[in-house]
Amino acid sequence: MKYHIVSLGCPKNKVDSERFAWVMESAGWKYSEEPEKSDLVLLNTCAFIAPATEESLEYLSDIIYWKKARPGRKIVLAGCLPGRYRDDGSGGMEDIDLVIGPGDWRKLSSWLGVASDVTAQVVGSGSYRYLKIATGCSNGCAFCTIPAIRGKFVPDRMDAILRDSDLLVQQGAGEIGVVAQDSGSWQEDGTDITSLVETLAARHPETWWRLYYLHPLHFPYRMLDAFSKYSNILPYVDLPIQHASSSILDRMGRRHGVKTLETIMEKIERSAVEVAVRYTVITGYPGETDSDFKLLRDFLGRYPSGRHIAAFSWYPEEGTREYSRAIAMGDAVNDSVASERLAALSAVGDALYADWDNRLDGRELSILADDTHSGHTVWDAPEVDAVVSFTKSVESGSVVKARVVESSGAVIVAEPVR
Ligand code: SF4
Structure with missing residues (x-):
């Protein structure tokens, strides 16, 4: 069957x-x-x-x-x-x-009819895989349906996470993405997310480890030190800031202001290794004024570590707190204004990429080959960020040293050097 x-x-x-x-x-x-x-x-x-x-x-x-x-x-x-x-x-x-x-x-x-007391494992293949460390979310942001769908945040047990990591490595994963709705909240008996990722990196030193979804409220600052302690913990920060105006953050129910975001970014800028940040933001949020939007746009353009911007327009999602509040207050942002703001953020994203293009040009990088002709850098998550095209065929699944001959935003061309 x-x-x-x-x-x-x-x-x-x-x-x-x-x-x-x-x-x-x-x-x-x-x-x-x-x-x-x-x-x-x-x-x-x-x-x-x-x-x-x-x-x-x-x-x-x-x-x-x-x-x-x-x-x-x-x-x-x-x-x-x-x-x-x-x-x-x-x-x-x-x-x-x-x-x-x-x-x-x-x-x-x-x-x-399979014994239900057997613990399910993961099966699959590919150069990069994902390791889930928790289910659900307890943050209750006003625009989000996840807590209603997936329930409250429940961390997976460390022994199960380590077992799954062993399996993923045995199945050939060159990179493992550690995922949860709010990864920074993971902990078990005094072990926090940074210690967990360090344990994984030490247990599998040949594997690249990339941590996803760091809610600013639970940002694991120690992770910035882990980037320099372990060369296989990738210096990549996936940061869903959502906005950079304290009044919009407050209305979103994010439970932190813009000061928290500035503290995180300033620490990242002072990090001993070169870090890339991927921001996720929502523009056109109900009540967002021109000056709120300007705060967001200026924040995103301010820090050299910023590499990727994933920007979305607010969507009136039935069942969320904001859906009924925006109707009651009648202050949803007009569609054409929301589209203009999205386009303006795309221009900020292009400027960030242009800065990185200059920095990457001519450099020799380690690139994980996802197949024989393409791969991704440590600063680019597979599937969503920049893709590297190799000038000649390489071994799929290997880490290739290659010199960048052209970098143009999300497209990098690199020549394998050995
Ligand atoms: S946006 Fe993220 S942090 Fe907020 S409730 Fe949804 S899943 Fe949780």
Whole structure:
């Protein structure tokens, strides 16, 4: 019997999909790249924002069509879509054989008849993989649906994290991204996130370690020292600042002001190693004035460590606190103003890249080859940041020394030197 998994959304969903795959394999199923040749399709959905929900529903309708084409085919619906829109009994779910919430591999294993006391592991391959260290989030930002979908922050146990890290390394991962909704909040019996990442880096010294999703409120300042203590902890800070006006941060429910952001960035600038920061921000937030926006734009352009800006326009997401408040206050930012502000941030992002282009030009860098002709640097996360094109073929999965012959924003060309 063959199965196929469609995994939508963020790296955290990818880890859940790898766990689901392990459960399927334990029950004797074999993975197929082709849904047409499969007897079961597991759709692991994302419903973080309305466009992601729409994408998940489109996939679901395709898969229902696939099921109707041959009797006996099965559908498992997993992830945030059922987590957010629970079956209210009004119908429409009859084509789905099993519905499971985000990461609920136990329900899948009991449906398949696999012993549920077995701890699920991850299966997969690739030069970079992800290691999930917690589920959920307790921050309750006013614009976000995650706590309602995934529940409160629950850290994974350190022994389980170490076991998963061993597996990922055995399966050939050259880089492992450590992920959670709020990674800085992870702790166990006095061990904090920095000690955890240092333990992982010492245990697997040949592997690159990249930490994602550092909420400024729980920023692990000691991590900046870890960057210089361990060459395999990548000097990359994924910083969802969301805004740089204290009044907007307050309305977002972020529980810190702009001073916290300045402190973090000033410490990063003084770091002993060259650090790249990836900012995530929301513009066009209800109540955002021209001067709020100027504060955000100026902040993003201020620090040389800033390398990437992932900017989004605020979206009226049903079920969030801001959705009803913006309606009640009638102060949502007009769409055309929001688009103009987004475009202005894109220009700031281009200027940051231009500065980095000058710094990278002609330098010899270590680059992880994701295949024989492309890879990524320590300052660029796979899939979302800059991609390196090699001028000649290299060994996939290896760390290649290469000289930058051209750097143009998210595209770097590099010549392998040995
Ligand atoms: S910290 Fe992130 S996941 Fe948690 S509520 Fe805020 S935006 Fe959502």
